[in-house]
Amino acid sequence: MLNEESLTDSLKRRLKDLKRRKNIKNYYLKKIKGGKSYNAVLLDSLIIKFIMTLLFFIVLISKTGYFILSLIISLLFLFSVLYASYYIKAKKFNKKVIEINKDIVNRKIMKEINYFTNDEFIQYVREIFEKYYNISFDEYKENIDLVGKKYDEVWAIKCFKTSQEDRISKKDIRDFKDEVDEIGIERGIVVTNSYFVSGMKTEYEGIIELVDFDSLVYMVKEIGEYPSKEDVEEIIISRYEENKKDISKRKGHVFSKTKVFKYLFLSFCLFILSTMTIYSFYYMIMAFISLSLAIVSVFYEYFQKLIFKETEEE
Template identity: 65%
Template sequence: MSEKTINNGFKQYLKDLKRRKNIKNYYLKKIKSGKSYNAVLIDNLIIKILMSLLFFLFMIFKTEHLTVSIISSILFFSLALYASYYIKSNRYDKKVSEVNEDIVKKEIIKEINYFTNYEFIQYIKEILEKYYDVPFERYRKDIDLIGKKQDEIWAVKCFKIPLEERISKKDIKDFKDRANEIGIERGIIVTNSYFIEELEDEYEGVMEFVDFDKLIFMIKKIGEYPSKEEIEEIIINKYNENKRKILEKRGKVFSRKKVIKYLFLSFSLYILSKMTIYKSYYIVMSFISLSFAIVSIFYEYFYEIIKRDIEE
């Protein structure tokens, strides 16, 4: 195996390690209300160490034997770490599933929001055809699709509305009346939002109601729900986008174009410090301005390195 292959393999390993850490960091921030991976790790270690020290003091008091107390404390620390990992890993996996559900829902909402009404109907048509395994055809304005399901003709109406709005009884009645006019008794109503309560009981056996949650269920059933790898890719893209935005904001403060301004400000503040009773304050501000100038000199160089790292 060549040196180049080894180096490439090591670089890929570090890249994968960094990727996994960023993904875990994202999950922990969601689960732990903003706490980073490092913060959670340090907190856990500090708690285990304090518990082990207390156990050590207890053993010293009980046995009055230093070696036994040290060995017992090390065993206690190891068991505490193992128990904590076992308990928290199950809880963590459950929370990760919830976070993933939230990520997918937001992505689907974002995708639907960009659809025109025509594109939304086409999107629903493809889902229904795969879910029911029957073809649906485009129809007229008041009825979006029709298809033969369970040896009966079904009319379909698609409502693309804001998520906070609800489909009303009037919406259902208007669609039902229009379907009855053309001799269709059964219908499917699909929305990217939700229905008002008790509609299903009123139209049981006549109408099928597909709200946003049922739509997600259908997407899972037809095998088009994002995989674990695809969800992780979404997380990495979010991480890179946030990092890029932070760099752009910092770039407005630190840039080579502002070096002269910061140096001039630093020099001016230093001169003023000789003429005022607040000498220390002006010297500190002069030093801060000089620091900004120094950071600005090298910022663009490091920005390009980080930018390449994000793009890779």
């Protein structure tokens, strides 16, 4: 009995994991294929290969006249095409997945930073720089947010938290540089969660170190705080669950208890009209559709209550 239960639990876990993997792959494919689902992409691919194989078989049998031989060669052709297609698509898919994961992580980090106050962003930068450079930084004042020392060299950091659309201007850098030069600090660093005006990195190379959002993400990765593949998959699954809830809500607006009588009344009216007009067949179809919606609404409401009851018991 125990073995049977453990086998059932193992099977359930396996099926759950397979479903999870399919949902993740479905998410990636929708991103890559412009909204097409996993099943749609798979079906399209199989149909195209089947048509190719069928045409190949027709040409082969017309040339040779041997049905069995043509069938065997055609099946070998199909398996070869499937294997080659899978290998090529797998490479492209994995490359795209890396890009999508990068975008997901970047958006996650952006979202986290957007919730920070200016002081919180300064502390965020401080923690990253202390781990990345192995230096202890202290808060400063005015145009300098943080100062630290390494090998008798004083470092100064200025943080700019802004929107992703804004760019840090030359004036912002110049004000910071003037302050650094006045105090006599050896190394100045400007950090932003956005980007700098075009050409500024080249202009200030060797004078002021400019750290934009991409450089900040790189540092996060280097200190080991970059979200893992498993973290990204959890984000994808959570998005899938949110979308599922939204779809369920939209279904609820169509299939609800309040709509049952409306659908029945509409069905009755359409049926009466079908006996009075020349388009009787059209009205009969619409009456049948309205009646079907009423029946579905009744079952939907029942299952919703059943699911809610099971959730409460759990």
